Amino acid sequence: MQAAWHVMDREIRQTRSLLSRRKTDLQFELYRAIVDRASDEEKSVAAKRLDQNQFKLCNINTQEQFIQTHKLSELKKHPDNPIFYGLTPRHRQALIVKYAGGKSVQMAQQLGMTVESYRQAIREATGIIQLNAAALQEAHSLGLTEEQTAVYIRLSTLERSIYVRLDQKPKDIAKELGVSLSRVYEAVRRVKAKTEGQ
Known part of the structure; x- marks a missing residue:
């Protein structure tokens, strides 16, 4: 079900304000998500209302x-x-x-x-x-969050899998990921070091 234009317009204006304060990739994703919900006709209206460079960001592949x-x-x-x-x-x-x-x-x-x-x-x-x-x-x-993302992007594939499971017991993480407990402990140490060095 398409969002009513006035609702979309408000969301777009709010997001434009957010973008003007700090341009981060996740905000671009949010911006794109808003416009991707629109019908072709609404996209056409949006393209005319928005700065062309910002509209291009809505369609990043x-x-x-x-x-x-x-x-x-x-x-x-x-x-x-x-x-x-x-x-x-x-x-x-x-x-x-x-x-x-x-x-x-x-x-x-x-x-x-x-x-x-x-x-x-x-x-x-x-x-x-x-x-x-x-x-x-x-x-x-x-x-x-933005802070967590800054850590996440610096981690290896295994470290990322562990980072999002830090609230679990190492034994459970090892079983879930199919890796040895020693590898989990090593990865946890590396993740914590990178988090503290943030």
Whole structure:
């Protein structure tokens, strides 16, 4: 059942206010969810009412599109955004140069790289961002807070499974995940260390 337009309009305006205060990936997900509920006609109205860049964020399918939309500003203004976790300075430089525009040969020369190493850096960066995007979606579906999400994205697959089960006994976690108790204890120690280092 479609939401009445006036209700959607209020939700969109409230979310726009939220977005203007702090642009985080989870807020983009919320923003997208609101518009995804709309009918085609309502989406058309929304597209006209909203800033075009914001509307594009409602239809993100891959994090590559996220980077294309944000280009230089997001990398420069919000380098600590969880979506960029794990990118090396080389990755960041390659992305910034890429989205400034230009041919690969020229972009590579600016960074003192060969064309192949430049393209490799872009491929690696895109892969990292896509993995981060998947982790953010998982965190969102689990209902994690922004602080918890910042920890979650830095964990390995096993550590993530344990992180969301920290209220359970290690023995029960080991049984549920099908891993040894010693691996659970080791992972719990790593999770706590990363949480405390947050």
